[in-house]
Amino acid sequence: MKMNGDETQTIVGRAVALKIHKYRLSAQGLGAHATKSFQKRLVFIGSHPDCDFAIDDASISRHHARIEIDETGYRLVDNGSKNGTFIGNLRVNDVYIETPTTFRCGAVEINFEVQDDAIDVAISGATHFGNMLGQSVAMREIFGLLERIAPTDVTVLVEGESGCGKELVAAAIREHSPRAGKPFVIFDCSAVSADLIESELFGHVKGSFTGAVSDRKGAFLQANGGTIFLDEIGELSLDLQPKLLRVLENRMVRPVGSERTYPVDVRVVAATNRVLSKEVENGTFREDLYYRLAVIKVDLPPLRQRPEDLPMLVEHFLQEASTKFHRAAPTITFSTMQKLRNYGWPGNVRELRNFIERAFLLSNDDRIETKFLNAKSLEQKVSDDSQPTFEGDVFVQHVIENQLPYKDAKQEAIDWFEKTYWTHLLEVTGGNISKAARLAGIHRKSAEYIVRKLDLKCASKTGISGDD
Template sequence: MTSVLIVDDERSMRDFLKILLEKEGHKVAVAESGNKALDVLNNLDVDVIVSDIRMPGMTGIELLETVKGKHPDLPVIMITAFASPDDAVLAMKNGAFDYITKPFNVDEIKSVIASATNKNQQTIKPQDLSASFPEIIGKSREMLKIFDMIQRVAPTPANVLIYGESGTGKELVAQAIHKHSKVAGQNFVPITCSAIPEDLMESELFGHVKGSFTGAISDKSGLFNEADNGTAFLDEIGELTPIIQTKLLRVLQEREIKPVGGTRTKRINVRIIAATNKVLEDEIREGRFREDLFYRLAVVPMRVPPLRERKEDVPMLVDYFLKKYSRQLAKEVQEISSYGLQVLMNYHFPGNVRELENIIERGVALAGSNIILPESLTFSGKTKPTNHDTINNEYENLFQAAASEEELFDLGIETIIDNLEKRLISHTLKKTNNSKIRAAELLQLSFRSLRYKVKKYGLS
């Protein structure tokens, strides 16, 4: 029987988790604050802690830090709100075992607790290697696993197959593997298999000798020659035609190439990293991809997960792209409004990181102030924020748009507050169909002072 300590300032939440976990056969203790939790820890053997982050007094993160100081091996699972992805990142950075998001998914809670308490199962706790991969942004568990994997596979000569949806960062991962490999000083030569017509593919890969076909006006060395002793990156490998697949397989088996029209073979030593956004297993089943070639390429298969499976990376990526594009476009856009970020967090990103990058680039280009508002976000996919959300959050946007630092210092706080007040009142009047009585109620003003302000600002 495992013993779970639940820490939450909200009684209903404690009760809910207690009932749920007791049903699962766990022994459950509860605490309503971080300090109480530390008391419990002094008197009880606890196997896992489940703690809220936002609590009055000691926060969940502070509790996490204290607990990790005393019991580094005690798994702590943090509860975060879906709308505050930063909390999740912070929790993982501070050594949380994992996090669960509110509103709860009961199965998720059960499985996270099960994996935290299953002592036989080797807990995969990927190290935070993100500092070693500065050009790949992300600190989600999924990305940490990828960093871990890159670090382990890079120094070996094993061929790697990177697969994942378009725009997930496969090419970045390929470059990182080369950079961390023993042949980092040698060439990294990429080729996009889909971009080359079939009749030129063989010569692109293996070279040709002058005069071997019309247009072969001089010798060409080809990808494998250029990547000799280094790394060849075969992008969109799923697009190779059957004939080229067969030729490539032979090269991988025999480690020698013969240029088109040539008579002599040459030994080569090339590490292959291939990438595809197709499901190669399906291609194999449909007879479009050679299974033997697949096994040669996928000695180490690596999946780069879609962005929607690692939403907690979105804020970091947004930050990174904001800096990149405000520099590139010479604009002073520093942040995104919190509702803007929320909209992004609710989006499913069919185009993954590439799409997020494009959204932010456009957002920076379109932004009228130093903050990106939801209006400047454009989406390719179907899920957009509903009208209802937009209206509810227009107030928030008014606050966000109140003033840039520049405007504030230029116009002074009184003017900025007057402007904001004017816009908030005007907005509320719209909402109440110009009923001053109702607007005064909503804004918690007396009718007289509302009437005065309406007059002062020339609203009616």
């Protein structure tokens, strides 16, 4: 953190070239045998078919673990799996591994071995590009790519879940290109009825169909000289796809009902929440159009895959809300931040933004607590059985970023420890307060007081179980 008066700025460092070696994963288990090589920065391991390294085994969680490559090396990260990730007999959550290494996901042993082939991937030193924010390697890899391609006219396809910020990518590309200041037209392929979409895209002449009372320019001609963003391109019907392909190849547009074609000079950025390569395999998207759009492909990671970006995003959205509602931005406790880290964010950054704004409006003091947030949503987890974890370095970062006094920081740490300790103790004792008190080495009455104070549930209907 760099502090200058009231200004606080996170500095990551200079841009680097990250060397990505090819590596091989080999799985051995009861009925689970798989070997696959990768040369990418992030690989997901799990039983879900969408995982990069999919393993069909009952002991493997859907999104069990991941391997990330960053400036330090190869990280093995457990995604809150039910049966854990182990190296030898040691259960690990987040650890750097050497090559070769054997680790275990559930009951399945996986061998990790780096091979010789390597490529260089540019990692930006910046923590933002346009209005996109992120200090994670995943986002800085995207920033590094966008910094290189934005000044060109290359066609870009952005893939990512809803709410990840695909429109922000298009806007940032335009902002950092020679077409900045020129028209920027956003066309949502899913928001226009099938019988009107051709007219909306390419325009029409008067009388070409019922309701065409005058000539009208379509989205492509409106964007002439600038950038067109084709959102939800995966929703485009098969019969219209060849017409779009011709425009992309010839840079000529024929309005509906017209005998003339018009030259068009646009940069095209398309986006989808689908995996278009799979749509091509399924026959619902033309292969030639896919390759015309995906000259450069940007894969936006969902928010749950980059939890290290949450503090920066939360701070940004709190400041946004402060400006919008003319109130001082409240602080956010470490406990609340950890719960936000462990939530899966199915709506991604868009959901986080709405979440923070709602919490900002509902808070009555200078801190946002979980009681002001959507409790039902917070019960959902990133993976099958993930639980909030206390990470010392993360807590210290939280203290520094929020400039907490020593007394407040100490109290937060104590509060967090108490709740975590007693939650675990009640789990292992089946909610029996007498057993929990004996294990804790304190009087039963003291244990009852702590449990009531923390609002924890015990085995009995009254909330306290004393039976042995």
